[in-house]
Amino acid sequence: MTPKLRNLRSALSRVSGLAVAAALTVALAACSEPATPDESTDATTDAAASTSLTVYTSEPQAKIDELVAAFNEQNPDIDVEVFRAGTGDLTARIEAERTTGAIAADVLLAADAPTFESYKSDGLLQQYTPTGADALDPDVVDPEGFYVGTRIIPTVIAYNTGAVDAPPMSWQDLTDPQYLGRITMPNPDVSGAAAYNAAVWLNTPELGEAWLEGLAANEPVIAESNGPVGQAVAAGTQPVGIVVDYLVRELAAKGSPIALSYPTDGVPYVSQPAGIFADSDSTEAAQKFVDFLVSREGQELAVEQSYLPVRDDVGTPDGAPAMSELALLTPDLQVITDSQDEAVVTFNELVG
Template sequence: MRNSLSTLSTRNTRNALAGLALVGLALTGCSAATDTTDDASATTEAATITLYTSEPQAKIDAVVAAFNVIEPGVTVDVFRAGTGDLTARIEAELTSGDVQADVLLAADAGTFEGYKADDLLRAYTPADVDALNPDVVDPDGFYTGTRIIPTVIAYNTTMIDTPPTSWQELTDSAYADLITMPNPDVSGAAAYNAAVWLNTPDLGDDWLSALAANNPVIAESNGPVSQAVATGTQPIGIVVDYLVRELKAAGSPIDVSYPAEGVPYVSQPVGIFASTSEQDASEAFVDFLVSAQGQELAVEQSYLPVRNDVGTPEGAPAMDDIAILSPDLQVISDSRADAVARFTELFS
């Protein structure tokens, strides 16, 4: 898989000579008019948008702060929760009217495919779309991926001498009671993974059943999984890769293995709800997320970017070096609920 993606103001100084006071006032008035025109042309009109997101709070706070340097007139109200809670909230809001958010930044393309099919999203093609990896851009223009987030095998380097290098290896009895992984009822990435694994011929239900037989600990989300591996509570984890990089950079004894069969990944798409009343501000936020500046911030936050002109996080492999599982999105969308139910049946 190839990883492809001021406000100007002028101020005239006034001459304080008493004899030119009227001229000075006139010039000052012209300068003020010029400033107003320049500001209006360079920034989005003042607005407030509501963002639903599964991004970690500190990371989305940094994103909003960087966006507001460019668009200081746009207030972004953030509601942050796991993808499962977000989708439940959206469903509840739909029963009584419209979705109360303007923008959704969460989970995987399968979730957005469902919302697209239900006519809940507004079509919008971001600025500079040709710089983005085409694999993360909805060809119909209803959503766009904002980062590449593979799920991998993490291991504690003080407890595991030879790490597993495949998904199949995790079903070996040697790993019984040593594995932890996130709950797909809470984590959107985990729900997507369950559907991908069950629809991958070399894995499927037999593999998932064998993994369940090894009695893995099911954590609420990816964060607790990575922490459990870093502390040695569970020496093996199935988790998104950026958390491993962050903990390793902070000095934790943790490292990552990319399974030979390939890794599922989510692209943390962003989309605008059709019911938004703040279209311009919502589009400006989407543009920022996939812009060079927005993607440089994503790299700083340890994510693999969706464009190829901003580098990659330190210690991260090139996307060409990672085997990727990329099943048909419609199949994943259609089978997701059944996959989560099957996971719950096997691992409860």
């Protein structure tokens, strides 16, 4: 090969190599260029927009699941995490978290107002009055704005319709010797509603300790909570029970031989309050959740779930009386709060 041809081949080789290198540089640059705003990932956007909300509740699991689903229809950007337990277990968990650091929940939705009164006194709750609070029963709204009731849950007398011909219509009726060994009721050490009821009964002049002694003389069977009480009455293993009313309606709707009486000498009730913890780092989401609970839509769902509502524009469950027909007991809440622990001790001494 002549020198001239060798020089030409060498030149062509150098040009080809440079072209390949240039092409690679362009390709690599294209791969490393930042994405334009239109190409940013949806996952990153969704993560930034989503808010996490943690709710501690004593609501039955199926009911809280329905409630969260309805809330998310209006607030799809809020990821609600639920921890569900009995009121006693919830308060124990909150106390443990409180003593070791911050409370992990944003919202508490549980049975009784005295628990919320204690948390308010200890500075564990933040003030928030929900939107539309003027439409609510004033008896369930904390005047200082630290919590609000979300449903009326009366305690009633349930009876098995196949085993009881003339049902008891009052608390006093339950002291009749004919009910010896035939009554069941929930444990106030477990059930927040039962603990509250003990304090209400003992602080109601027409009932008091004399009535509780008469009830104890009939040796009622103490069940773990309201659920087993309702089941025992429905099955007829205990013909009469002291239990929250919505459970009776639900069992009757499924065909169980069970009915209820709203006691003529006064109906104690809990209001399943909701409050926002002072430690919450999702306050805006928590406020939206509380707003939904007492909104017209939230209360319509409560009625569908067999609860009595805290507002008067949504009706009541099928088979339930109008709110105006009930002789609800609404004692001084401070008295109940101050006496509840002692009332549970008295109950256990006499009945347990």
